[in-house]
Amino acid sequence: MLKVVLLGTGNLARHLFDAISKSDRAKIVQVVGRNLNDLAWFSHHTAVSNDFNDVFEADVYLIAVKDDAIVQVSKCLAGKPGIVAHTSGATDMDVLIPENKGVFYPLQSFTKGRELDFKNIPICVEAKKESSLQILKKLACSISSNVQEVDSDQRKKVHLAAVFVSNFTNYLYGLGHEICIEEGLSFDLLKPLILETAEKVQTFAPRDAQTGPARRNDQLSMQNHLSLLKNEKHIALYKLLSDAIKEVYEEKL
């Protein structure tokens, strides 16, 4: 049974806490954080502390705080016996102060109040020492069925890819929402299409699933669409994305 101390009390910390609590191969022995209100929730289930210098001994210290607080928190763990791992997609492993260090990055977008099955969440692991990597893998496998070794350079690229496929995609959903509302129509009209588009690439490569006017180089439809847009930024976006799509398929010819 791996002993884990969780540092941080935010959204990701709660999701990690829930997932590890359900595992029979790991347990959270302590949660450490500054915010007493947030700690209160954890205190019903395990030991808590708001003093980063009062941290229990454990096999793994999981740092789930904001990116700019990671180094500071890791300093407090310098003399500890276990592996110190952060959970950030965008942060180098090497910024961690302790020698025995690693990364434990769950690749998902976590929303307060939204339950997620951790089994399906990919966890990217990395460690300085091979033996530590094995322990982080064991912990990851105890909560997820999709565990991958990803080094710091790769992880930054994956984090960038996540921005494209999730943050930017959600912004486009927002544009669709805006258009529906302006026309007095329900956003429900677009929901099945949004879901199907995401489901399709679970089995098809995105390049093979591409459809639409730009894919067909259908100039008339694209001009019609552009004439409906008023916002300069939306026009620029439509043009840039259409050009980018055309380019992909021109290359294929």
Add this chain to the structure above:
Amino acid sequence: MLKVVLLGTGNLARHLFDAISKSDRAKIVQVVGRNLNDLAWFSHHTAVSNDFNDVFEADVYLIAVKDDAIVQVSKCLAGKPGIVAHTSGATDMDVLIPENKGVFYPLQSFTKGRELDFKNIPICVEAKKESSLQILKKLACSISSNVQEVDSDQRKKVHLAAVFVSNFTNYLYGLGHEICIEEGLSFDLLKPLILETAEKVQTFAPRDAQTGPARRNDQLSMQNHLSLLKNEKHIALYKLLSDAIKEVYEEKL
């Protein structure tokens, strides 16, 4: 029992055929198309013809051909007793030649070989005459539980919105795919995130679900991401989308 003639034999025609065949309130009495190979498939289930001047009498004529062939096909139906409706998102109802006309637009992305439950597919209906609208609604309700009255102007806007939330989104999935492959990583890493992002907006408004560096106006992360991109178009896209997101949330302050 509504009698329907289906004109066209492509992807959408097949999906419509399957859906209407399962309905107990409508039936396809004939399929008309030019391509004999495609007609062969339908001929196992109903009457077929490759002559657009040899069309049966019916309550509804559904034109499911390419946009630029709609007018031509509708000409052949000018003397017919039923409602002539096209199924296109981007085409005005008024281009149809027959007087008794309408639109029957299923808002979904159809892929060959991919089964879809029509029950969840929104159908946008419109008609010149009120009595025809009621018949198109009856037909739509017999295969879908999401039927909405949408006029030609609204429909063009919805079609534009669909390009943003589906075609452009799929292009962004393609970028994510590209990044994973370049790094020697599996696209499987991004699949759960893609799905969760789409599922989230089934219940949350997209604006409330927005996360990421641009949402937080996290300059450092955005600069790090830009330094990882080499393709000029991808850089322009990252900047434009990030600026657009920042703008939305600055407005909110």
